[in-house]
Amino acid sequence: MVSVNHFQKIIFIVALGMSSVALTGCPGPGDRMSLDETAQVSRKGNDVCMSIHDARDYQPADMGINLRGTPPKEKEFNFSPDLKIVDGALCIPPSYYHFMNGNKYIVEFVLHSANNQDKPRNFVVGIGVNDTQVYNFPLTDREILRPYGSIEVSE
Numbered sequence: 535m536v537s538v539n540h541f542q543k544i545i546f547i548v549a550l551g552m553s554s555v556a557l558t559g560c561p562g563p564g565d566r567m568s569l570d571e572t573a574q575v576s577r578k579g580n581d582v583c584m585s586i587h588d589a590r591d592y593q594p595a596d597m598g599i600n601l602r603g604t605p606p607k608e609k610e611f612n613f614s615p616d617l618k619i620v621d622g623a624l625c626i627p628p629s630y631y632h633f634m635n636g637n638k639y640i641v642e643f644v645l646h647s648a649n650n651q652d653k654p655r656n657f658v659v660g661i662g663v664n665d666t667q668v669y670n671f672p673l674t675d676r677e678i679l680r681p682y683g684s685i686e687v688s689e
Contacts, residue, residue, distance in 0.1 A: 567679070568654075568656060569656075569679050569680055569681060570656045570657060570658045570678045570679045570680060571587075571655060571656065571657050571658075572657060572658055572659050572660075572670075572673065572678065573585055573586055573587070573624075573657060573659050574670060575659060575661050575668050575669065575670050576668065577666070577667070577668045578623070578625060580627065580628050581625040581626060581627050581628075582625070582626045582633055582661065582668050583623045583624065583625040583626070584623065584624045584625075584626075584641070584657075584659055585622060585623055586619055586622055586623065586624055586645070586657075587622075589619045589622045589645075590647060590649070590650075591647050591648055591649055591650075592619060592645035592646065592647045592650075592655060593618060593619055593645060593646065593647075594615050594617050594618075594619070594624060594643050594644070594645055595613070595643075595644045595645065595646040595654070596611055596612065596613045596614075596615065596643065596644050597611065597612050597615040597617065597641070597642070597643040597644075598610060598611040598612070598640075598641070598642045598643070599626070599631050599639055599640075599641050600639065600640055600642075601637060601638070601639060601640075602637075602638040602639060602640050602660070602677075604640070609642075611642075615630070615643075616630070617630060619645070624643070626641075633661065633663045633668070634663065635663050635664070635665060636663065636664065637662075637663055638660065638661070638662045638663075638671060639660070639661045639662075639663075640658065640659075640660060640661075640673075640677055641657075641658070641659045641660075641661055642656075642657065642658050642659075643656075643657050644656055644657070645657065656679075658673060658677060658678040658679075660672065660673045660677070
């Protein structure tokens with residue numbers, strides 16, 4: 535015969551398990567964190583270009599170009615950028631955004647694919663401008679989501 539005390543412990547454990555699932559939700563495919571990618575930057579004519587590895591049919595769906603150190607609530611994003619990836623490069627002309635000399639920018643963008651709709655790609659690129667040169671600079675862990683212990687790009 536099951537004692538009342540033993541029965542209360544079973545009820546408590548079952549209730550605890552059910553409430554934790556109700557409060558946290560069930561794990562699923564939407565719970566997986568996707569890491570950010572980054573890209574090498576270069577200048578082609580007056581355009582600032584980022585090389586996109588394995589571009590396939592991916593195209594930008596939104597883009598944010600902000601000065602480094604801009605608080606998250608003050609960042610500006612364009613959710614329909616009129617930019618295209620051509621020959622593995624996403625180029626930003628001065629008519630879209632003018633990069634000022636001596637500044638550092640954090641460029642964030644998401645690429646979507648018509649053939650791979652459930653796998654968007656997130657990019658974060660640190661772009662510095664010095665006279666006519668553009669260069670990558672290392673991003674902090676607050677600026678990019680990457681695997682623990684990954685190697686940073688040197689400045």
